[in-house]
Amino acid sequence: MKTIKEIKTVKFQLETLTCPSCSQKIEGVLNKEQGVEEAKVLFNSSKVKIQYDSDEVTSDRLKELIEKVGYPVLS
Ligand SMILES: [Cu+2]
Numbered sequence: 001m002k003t004i005k006e007i008k009t010v011k012f013q014l015e016t017l018t019c020p021s022c023s024q025k026i027e028g029v030l031n032k033e034q035g036v037e038e039a040k041v042l043f044n045s046s047k048v049k050i051q052y053d054s055d056e057v058t059s060d061r062l063k064e065l066i067e068k069v070g071y072p073v074l075s
Contacts, residue, residue: 007037009051010059012066013074017046026069033057033065 017023023041026048030039035056040049050062063073 005053006055007051008054008059009049010062012048012050012063014046014048014066015072015074017041017043017071022069022071026066026071029065029069030062033062036062 014026020043023043027039027041030036030048030050035053037051037053039051041047042049048066050059052059052062066073
């Protein structure tokens with residue numbers, strides 16, 4: 001039997017994004033992660049919207065990946 005993937009959406013508020021290349025870097029790292037369906041950085045509001053499969057990756061892990069790029073996650 002095929003299991004149905006449960007896709008969740010999480011939004012993080014980042015510290016103000018100052019350059020577009022950083023937001024691309026964040027998107028790149030997230031989209032490469034197993035379990036991430038789609039990650040999108042909303043540059044103007046310094047937010048990241050991520051759709052992910054909660055069986056494969058946790059929101060804590062996603063947060064950690066963003067912080068590794070160098071951007072503190074505020075909430
Ligand atoms: Cu930058």
